[in-house]
Amino acid sequence: MFRSNVLVCGGTGCTSSNSEAIIEKLHEEINAKGLEKEVNVVRTGCFGLCALGPIMIVYPEGAFYSMVKPEDIPEIVEEHLLKGRLVKRLLYKETVVDDSTTKSLNQTAFYEKQMRIALRNCGVINPEVIDEYIALDGYQAIGKILTEKISPEQVIQTMLDSGLRGRGGAGFPTGMKWKFAAANAADQKYVCCNADEGDPGAFMDRSILEGDPHSVIEAMTIAGYAIGATQGYIYIRAEYPIAVKRLQIAINQAREYGLLGKNIFDSGFDFDLELRLGAGAFVCGEETALMTSIEGKRGEPRCRPPFPAVKGLFQKPTVLNNVETYANIPQIFLHGAEWFRSIGTEKSAGTKVFALGGKINNTGLVEVPMGTTLRTVVEEIGGGIPGDHYFKAAQTGGPSGGCIPASLIDTPIDYDSLLAIGSMMGSGGLIVMDETTCMVDIAKFFLEFTVDESCGKCTPCRVGTKRLLEILDKITSGKGTLEDIDKLEELCYYIKENSLCGLGQTAPNPVLSTLKFFRDEYIAHVTEHRCPAGACKALTNYVVIADKCKGCTLCARNCPVGAISGTVKQPHVIDTNKCIKCGVCMDKCKFNAIEKR
Amino acid sequence: MQKRISTLPFTDTPEQHQKLLDVIERLKGQKGAVMPALQEAQDIYGYLPIEVQKEIARGLDVSLEEVYGVSTFYSQFSLTPKGKYHISICLGTACYVKGADKVLDRLIAKLGIQAEECTADGKFSLTACRCIGACGLAPVLTVNDDVYGRLAPEDVDTILAKYE
Numbered sequence: 001m002f003r004s005n006v007l008v009c010g011g012t013g014c015t016s017s018n019s020e021a022i023i024e025k026l027h028e029e030i031n032a033k034g035l036e037k038e039v040n041v042v043r044t045g046c047f048g049l050c051a052l053g054p055i056m057i058v059y060p061e062g063a064f065y066s067m068v069k070p071e072d073i074p075e076i077v078e079e080h081l082l083k084g085r086l087v088k089r090l091l092y093k094e095t096v097v098d099d100s101t102t103k104s105l106n107q108t109a110f111y112e113k114q115m116r117i118a119l120r121n122c123g124v125i126n127p128e129v130i131d132e133y134i135a136l137d138g139y140q141a142i143g144k145i146l147t148e149k150i151s152p153e154q155v156i157q158t159m160l161d162s163g164l165r166g167r168g169g170a171g172f173p174t175g176m177k178w179k180f181a182a183a184n185a186a187d188q189k190y191v192c193c194n195a196d197e198g199d200p201g202a203f204m205d206r207s208i209l210e211g212d213p214h215s216v217i218e219a220m221t222i223a224g225y226a227i228g229a230t231q232g233y234i235y236i237r238a239e240y241p242i243a244v245k246r247l248q249i250a251i252n253q254a255r256e257y258g259l260l261g262k263n264i265f266d267s268g269f270d271f272d273l274e275l276r277l278g279a280g281a282f283v284c285g286e287e288t289a290l291m292t293s294i295e296g297k298r299g300e301p302r303c304r305p306p307f308p309a310v311k312g313l314f315q316k317p318t319v320l321n322n323v324e325t326y327a328n329i330p331q332i333f334l335h336g337a338e339w340f341r342s343i344g345t346e347k348s349a350g351t352k353v354f355a356l357g358g359k360i361n362n363t364g365l366v367e368v369p370m371g372t373t374l375r376t377v378v379e380e381i382g383g384g385i386p387g388d389h390y391f392k393a394a395q396t397g398g399p400s401g402g403c404i405p406a407s408l409i410d411t412p413i414d415y416d417s418l419l420a421i422g423s424m425m426g427s428g429g430l431i432v433m434d435e436t437t438c439m440v441d442i443a444k445f446f447l448e449f450t451v452d453e454s455c456g457k458c459t460p461c462r463v464g465t466k467r468l469l470e471i472l473d474k475i476t477s478g479k480g481t482l483e484d485i486d487k488l489e490e491l492c493y494y495i496k497e498n499s500l501c502g503l504g505q506t507a508p509n510p511v512l513s514t515l516k517f518f519r520d521e522y523i524a525h526v527t528e529h530r531c532p533a534g535a536c537k538a539l540t541n542y543v544v545i546a547d548k549c550k551g552c553t554l555c556a557r558n559c560p561v562g563a564i565s566g567t568v569k570q571p572h573v574i575d576t577n578k579c580i581k582c583g584v585c586m587d588k589c590k591f592n593a594i595e596k597r
Numbered sequence: 598m599q600k601r602i603s604t605l606p607f608t609d610t611p612e613q614h615q616k617l618l619d620v621i622e623r624l625k626g627q628k629g630a631v632m633p634a635l636q637e638a639q640d641i642y643g644y645l646p647i648e649v650q651k652e653i654a655r656g657l658d659v660s661l662e663e664v665y666g667v668s669t670f671y672s673q674f675s676l677t678p679k680g681k682y683h684i685s686i687c688l689g690t691a692c693y694v695k696g697a698d699k700v701l702d703r704l705i706a707k708l709g710i711q712a713e714e715c716t717a718d719g720k721f722s723l724t725a726c727r728c729i730g731a732c733g734l735a736p737v738l739t740v741n742d743d744v745y746g747r748l749a750p751e752d753v754d755t756i757l758a759k760y761e
Contacts (some may be wrong), residue, residue, distance in 0.1 A: 012729070012730045012731055013730070013731050013732070013733045013734060015738065016729075016731040016734055016744040016746060017734060017744070017746060018730075025703040050731075050732065050733025050734070051733045053733055053734070060614070111646050198727070199690075200688070200689030200690050200691075200693075200727045200728035201689045201690035201691040201692075201727075201728055201732055202728070203728070203730040203732060206730050238636070238673055239673070239726075239727075239729065239730075241728065277632075278635065278671075279632060279635075279671030279672070279673040279674060279725070280671050280673035281670060281671050281672065282727075292633075294629070295628070295668075296628065296629020296630060296631050296632050296633075297629070297631075297667065298666050298667055298670040299670065299671075299732065300735035355691075355732060357690070357691030357694075357732040357733075357735060358690070358691050358695065358735075359694060363691070363732060363733040363735070364733055395690065398690065407628075429690065431690045431691055431694055432694075433694055437694055442694075445690070445693055446690075452672075455670070491720055558751060560703055560706040560707060560750075580702055580706060582699050582702050582703055582706075582750050583750070584703070584750050584751050585694075585697055587749065587750075587751075588751070
C-alpha cells in the first residue's frame with residue numbers, strides 16, 4: 001500500500017515538454033530517500049491542461065504542480081513527499097485559495113464546467129496496466145452483455161435509445177449504423193475504428209488512445225457482438241507513436257486476460273483486433289478511403305452506395321466509428337441509455353471533446369456537455385485570449401469546417417446549431433483567433449491543406465480546390481478584383497455539390513463561412529489593397545519611425561536577411577525589397593519604433 | 598500533393614540491401630503488402646529512392662506503377678533523403694495561428710533550402726509537417742527526436758547553433 005501516488009502526464013504534449021525526464025528524476029530522488037515502497041509514480045494519459053505542461057498531481061492531497069522542470073523534483077520529493085509540505089511556488093495558481101488552503105482541481109475554472117465521459121480515465125489511470133481500467137468498471141459493460149445474454153438486437157436498441165451520434169464530425173446516429181450492418185447477412189463482417197485524426201490542430205482521439213486505450217477495445221468488442229463481426233481493425237496514424245505503442249500493449253493485455261480472442265466470457269463469442277498504420281493522408285479519414293487504405297492500396301474514396309454497412313472492408317459489411325464515439329459506449333451500457341440521453345441537448349446527446357488551441361490561455365483538451373455555449377468554452381474554460389487582444393472568431397471542424405465570429409459567441413455547441421451557422425462540429429478541433437489573424441489568410445491556409453490532400457480522383461475537388469487557392473492567392477497579394485470574390489463564391493457551391501466524397505464536399509466551407517461573416521475583409525484586400533489584420537505579407541510593410549528610433553542597432557543585428565541599415569545612434573531604414581516580413585525587428589525593438597503598414 | 602524527387606545519387610550498402618530483401622521475403626504473398634514494405638524500406642534507407650521501389654515491385658510481384666502510386670500518395674513516404682538533422686516544423690492550424698509560418702521563413706532564410714529539401718552537405722533537411730499533436734506548445738518544431746515548443750522566429754538561430 002502506497003501512502004502517496006504521483007501521477008505524471010505522459011501524453012504527447014507533456015512528453016514533448018520533457019515529462020519523461022521528470023519521471024526518471026522522480027524515481028531517482030525517491031529511491032535516494034528510500035521512499036520507493038511508500039510513493040508510487042504513475043505515468044498517465046493526458047490531463048487536458050496542455051498549456052501548463054509538464055503536469056503532475058500528487059494524491060492524496062490532490063496537489064497540482066504545473067510546468068515542472070527536472071530540477072524542481074528534488075524539492076518536491078524532499079518537501080512534499082518526505083516532509084508533507086506543499087511546494088507552493090509550483091502549484092497551479094488557480095488551485096491556491098490562500099496561504100494555507102488549496103482547492104481541488106475540479107473546482108478550477110478549467111475543469112468546473114467540464115463533464116468527462118470519453119475522457120473519464122485520461123490522466124487518472126496508467127493506460128499500460130489493464131487492471132487499472134478494470135478497477136474503474138472496465139470490461140464490465142461487455143461482461144454484462146455477454147454473461148446476461150443480452151441479445152444483439154437489444155444492444156443495438158440501447159445504442160439507438162442513447163441518441164449517440166458519430167463524434168468524427170458528421171454526426172450520424174451510431175445505433176443506425178450498427179442496425180444496418182447487423183441486418184446484412186454475410187460469412188464475415190468487420191468492425192473498424194477510425195483513429196486517423198487528420199484535422200491539423202486536433203488531438204482528442206490521440207489523447208483517448210494514449211490515456212484510455214481499453215475503452216476503445218471494449219467498445220469495439222461490443223460493436224462486434226452487436227453486428228456479428230469477429231474481426232476488428234484500428235486504423236491509426238503512424239505519426240502517433242505513443243498511442244500506437246499503448247494500443248498494442250492494451251490489445252496484448254486484453255488477449256492475455258481472455259477479453260479478446262476466442263470464447264470471450266465463456267459465451268462462445270469470438271473477437272480479435274489488429275492495428276493498421278496510416279501513412280499520412282487526410283482523405284483516409286473518409287470511410288471508404290480508410291477501408292481501401294487498410295487493404296494496402298492508395299487511399300482513394302469510392303462512390304456510395306453501396307454503403308460500408310453493405311459492402312465495406314474487403315467487400316464485407318463493416319461498421320466504422322471514430323475513437324471518441326467508441327470511448328462513450330461502455331459508459332452507456334453501464335449507466336443506461338436514459339442517463340446518456342439526459343446529458344446534452346435533445347438532438348445531440350452526451351458530451352463532446354474539443355482540442356482548444358490557437359490564441360487562448362488554456363490550450364488543451366476539454367470535454368463539455370453538448371449545448372454548452374462557445375462563450376463558456378472560450379472565456380471560462382479557456383481562460384480568454386492572451387495579452388491585450390480580443391476574440392475575433394473560433395474555427396471548428398478544421399479544413400472541413402467554418403468559423404464562428406464573435407457576434408455568435410453565444411451559439412450553443414451542438415451538431416445542428418453549428419450547421420445552421422455554416423460551420424460544423426467536425427472531429428473537435430477548436431482554434432481560437434484574435435484580431436491579428438486575417439480571415440482571408442486562414443481560408444487560404446485551409447485551401448492549401450485541401451489542395452495538398454485532395455486525392456485527385458474526382459475533378460471538382462482536384463481542379464476546383466486548386467482554382468480556389470489561386471483566387472485566394474490573388475486576393476491576399478492585393479491583385480484581386482471584386483469579380484474574383486463572386487467567382488470564388490460560385491466555384492465553392494459548384495465544388496460542394498459535385499465532389500465525390502466528404503473531403504471535396506466540405507473543402508469550400510472555410511471560404512464560404514469567412515465570406516459570410518468577414519466579407520468586408522475580402523473587400524478591403526481587393527479595393528483598398530489592405531489587410532485589416534496586418535497578416536498578409538504582400539500587403540504589409542515594416543517601416544521604421546525615425547522619431548522613435550534611437551539607433552540601438554538591435555533590429556539590424558537580428559534581421560535574418562540584412563535588410564536593415566543605419567549607423568549607431570542614427571535612425572535605421574528597412575529596405576522593403578530585401579525584407580521578408582518576418583516581424584523579428586518589430587518584436588525586438590524596445591522603443592516601438594517599427595510599425596506595420 | 599506534389600512530391601519532390603531526389604536528384605542526388607543513390608548509395609546502397611550490402612547490409613541495407615540484404616535487409617530490404619529480407620523484408621520483401623517476409624511480406625511476399627501477403628494481402629496489402631505494399632504499404633508495410635514501403636514503411637520498412639523507408640526505415641532502412643531514410644527515404645524511398647526509385648531503385649528501392651523497383652526492387653519492391655519486383656520482389657512483391659506487383660507493377661512499379663502500383664508501388665509508385667502508393668509511395669507518392671501518402672505524405673509520410675519521402676522520395677528525398679533526410680539530412681543528419683531532420684527539422685520538421687509543424688504547420689497545423691494551432692501552430693499556424695501562432696506564427697509558425699514566420700518560424701518557417703526564418704528556417705528557410707537561415708538554411709538556404711526550401712521545405713522538403715536537404716542542404717548540400719547533407720547536414721540539415723527541412724519539412725513542413727501536419728499537426729504533431731503538441732498544440733499546447735505551439736508553435737512547435739522537432740529536430741530528429743528533440744522537441745522545441747513555444748517558439749519565436751529568432752529561437753531558430755539558437756536551435757540551429759546547437760547542431761552546427
